Amino acid sequence: MTTLGIAMVGHAFMGAAHSQAWRVAPHFFDLPARPVMSVLCGRDPDRTRAAAERLGWAESVTDWKSVLDRDDVHVVDICTPGDTHAEIAIAALDAGKHVLCEKPMANSVAEAVAMAEAAERAALRGVRAMVGFSYRRVPALSLARELVAQGRLGRVHHVRAVYLQDWIVDPAAPLSWRLDKEKAGSGALGDIGAHVVDAAQFILGDTISEVSGTLETFVSERPVASSHSGLSGTAASDRTGPVTVDDAALFLARFTGGALGSFEATRFANGRKNALRIEVNGSAGSVAFDFEDMNVLQFFDGTEDSVVAGFRRIVVTEPGHPYTAAWWPAGHGLGYEHAFTHQAVDFVRAVAAGTDPAPSFADGLQVQRVLAAVEASAASRTWQQV
Template sequence: AECKDMVEAVEKAGVVAMINFNYRRIPAVELARVMVENGMIGTPYHFRSVYLQDWIIDPDFPLVWRLQKDKAGTGAHGDLNAHIIDMARYLCGDFESVSGLMKTFIEKRPLPQGEGAGLSKSEGAREYGEVTVDDATMFMAKFKNGAIGTFEASRFGGGHKNGLRFEINGSEGSIRFNIERLNELEYYNRKEDARFQGWKTILATEPTHPFVKGWWPAGHVLGWQQTFVHQIYLLMNGIATGENPSPSFYDGLKCQAVLEAVEKSADTGVWVDVTE
């Protein structure tokens, strides 16, 4: 309801608004969208993705605000799945229905002694409180264009600090991306001569790649921080031209609809249609 109110308020006021799904602004991800739109993988069949972190595996990690539903809303689902849901919509289109599973592995944690940002361990906590969000959420999805998808978000992915990966398989080829190598995009062309077929790595650092010409010479890599600069650039350009940049509040509404449908599916054990 709040998302709808925000979308309606922006439309009524006629102002420029934007939501910060900054992973769209990685040049390699922007290139992936161009490749999908230009038919370089043909008809998309599969979107598979994982987003893994491991910062709360330790059972002595305290009950910070990110682990409390009344403050955070959800756990790994809203924190991590939101990004790969938006990525999937950006690359493969809208969702039709979902089937979800949510799990909390450690149900009680020591209460923190001090306040923090919610990502660090506090020493000396003794009393325990209940964890009221998910530690991990997995779901399957059907897209309106006929593709299917799998999504996994976990804060218990040992060895992964911020491991977002996705792969799209289509009728003519595939692409895959790993945020830990965010300047690279891998591409497989099924139509290529069989003698030379295989995954090829594209280094998305040429001036012809999205956003890159505003930075360094070709081959000089970009980092995660540049994605925020790209977002700010698009927002400022939107203010200057009066055109709403992407991702919009409406994109946020569409993402929230998927998040809530997954929660409902996890509660009921059935497939749930995605509606706004």
């Protein structure tokens, strides 16, 4: 395999990020197969054609099903709203195409189960599937996982994880598909809460087994927007429509290995644009990460003499750190888009090697089960098993 033809479905926010990754990956990393940006799929022919030209795709089509029979397409990259993920992913896998699917994997556990089963069938034929939890490819978070795996934190006791945004604090912000449960599945819980669930499980190498949570919608009606294609739009009239998802989610968690966790996801944290923060406390040390300072990992070594002990600021740009050797000299930081490039690199390498990439669809199903358990807990006001 010398080339890997990519067909991407969707070309908004995530489509742009994935396009950047496919363009850049082969220029900085030594890959066993070169990704080729073969075709972009979208609903509107004019907008899709313009996006293909802008983002670097060779051609555009309006029917995603048309790429499933093409010999020059080996991978289907899904960057659409959650309500379409299951149909596209299952059809692509059954057609023998490798699949990269944006998170959250599905809008329901039933859809996620069907997708995981399709991935299991496909794996028997050498066809691979991966979920796009890009934050686990941030070098500092990958380093945190390494430190935990090496036992540098000892036995993990606590995890605190939050994801804070503020893009819908204004009640006049118009409706978008992300505020529609039928399209998005859930609100802050699935959109950004899924990221911290995956990040916590990734760092610990453990899974959440039980949750107790609550959900809240602060603004229940919003202006109807002229476009539902992005994070926001322009209000078309004085008409309003219902917000059918949560604005904020909070939950406690227990991990299979015994650690406790607290999680918060909100799009109502004024002044916080994209603040993903996670701290892990163990019997021998702690790590702390804040995406607003994404090239830094804070590490506390509890075995040091208390006279000199303190959190150590590790600038995660050294050649020995995860992913960083392919980029710039030490001290020259990376950005948001680099995690997507690392995701593309890992996916291509796994496909070429004939191994299962991570996170797998089974991992995506686990996250989906956590989200569903939080929703059930919020409704019943009880602890729920995952």
